Amino acid sequence: MAIGEHLTQFGGFDVTAWRPGEALPDPAMQIARLFVEWDDEQSWVEQFRAFLELPGVERTRGLVVGWWGVDDSEAEPVDVVEALAGARERLPELHVLFFGDVTYEENEVSWIQNTDLSPLLAAYPRLTHLGVRGGNGLTLGPLRSDALRHLVIQAGGLSSDVVREVMTADLPNLEHLEVYLGTENYGSTATVEDLTPILDGARFPKLRYLGLKDSDHQDQIAQVLADAPVLDGLHTLDLSLGTLSDEGAAALVTSERVRRLQRLDLQHHFCTPEMMARLEALGIEVDLGDAQDPDDEWRFVALGE
Template identity: 40%
Template sequence: MTIHAHLDTFHGLPVRWVGLDPATSSAAPDTVAWRVAGAPYDEDEPTLQQGFEELLGRVDPTRIRALVIGWWGPGWEGMRGDIPVRMLADAAGRLPALEAIFLGDIVMEESEISWIEQDDITPLLDAYPRLRRLEVRGGTGLHLRPVTHAALEVLRFETGGLPASVVRAVGESSLPALRHLELWLGTTNYSGDSRPADWAGVLDGSGLPALRHLGLQDSEIQDEVCAAVAAAPIVARLESLNLSMGVLTDTGAEALLSGQPLTHLTSLDLSHHYLSGPMIERLRAALPGVQLDLSDIQQVRGNDWRYVAVSE
């Protein structure tokens, strides 16, 4: 799976590109998600920072609810994710209504997902105590410190490899309003080095009392993820569970079937999997009232190779 298209909606709002069409500035500031980005291959085009200042000069920044941050520059030239993080954190006083940030709306033609150079994103949560949604694409160099944040409702990480330190920080945070958590765990080749002990804080759920959707996805050890989930305290209060995109085999599915009941779930996503036909039928028979996604059946390739959906 590769990401070829930029976002066209975010936070329930249509995305509008700053600078692409001057007419977009006529939109009411709180009715769209504003996208700012540098030009990946044209040094004569405005930088991310210039585009951001253009936005704040065109529309009333006190009414902006959602921002989508695109390309900020190549990591091999030192253009790391601290650039947009510092830019946004420094502007917090000018953006009192900001509710949602997507950091890294970068497609394959600009950078592979695991080549996106991120940094410490904690300053965003510190600077915006009213933020309700934070979504991040790219895991290289990504850092997060444990935080207390009363307003955050959605937290998503799209990566080909999510560092274990970030997973632990989420589990050690206090996020009383968080309803949706999605972690693309990825592979060790791209810093996805988390293991069951690192997921324990999330699966215990003590800092996530409102959580109703959990995604632990895209793991090369998806069977171990399933075994941990099968006994996790947080599962009993979830409405939906996403264990898709990884190297899921009959071993992981057996762990789910042998663990705590999952019949209370509205949906269970196991798509992109390596399950056998008999195991697929067992899952369907065991979870008749659950919306079960078993699509995207994978085939084992030469030398018994299995792949996650998103890595490089």
């Protein structure tokens, strides 16, 4: 599964591509995606400066950071982070931010070079929705926010350090947590043990959607979660896009906590037809789309490269 399309919605807003010279998108309904193309004469930071001069920009409630690395795709976007953080007084209403809306035509997800994003969290403490794509060089620092409700991190492989930053975060109002853990082939060093801080359900008491997905350790994750108290407050458990097989699914079908969910997302899996039938009999909504060959010795995650 390569990411071939840009975001069309995020944080309850429609996402619209903005180019220099255009008017400000409607702040009530739209957020702008700022990006560079190969033939652009202006850098991302230069385009952002022009954006900040638009009449009414102070009413902007969200922003999507698109591709920034035309000159050097391996350079960390430190200047982008600095520009954004430095604009906090010009963007006092910003509470929705997606950093790295980059498709495979611009850069494969496993090649995206990220950086320390903690200055953005410090500059915009009112963020309710944060999305990040790209795990190389990524760090979030100590995550503390009473405002953040929705957190998404997409990568072909996340480091253990980043996963632990998320799992030990102080986010008392977090409702949606979606983490693409990825595969060792593309830089993942995370282990099932890194998930331990959230298992008792106390760290994120308002969590309703938990996505621990796209992992080559999906069976072990399913086994650890199947009887974890964190499930008691959830509406949806998302273990999709990884290498889930009958081994992990067996723990799910025997779990009373799983049966109390409203939705279980397992699309892109390696379960046998017999196990799929048992999952469908759980009495809840179960997504078993994109079934792979359970006899395939070379199991793969959906989003790697």
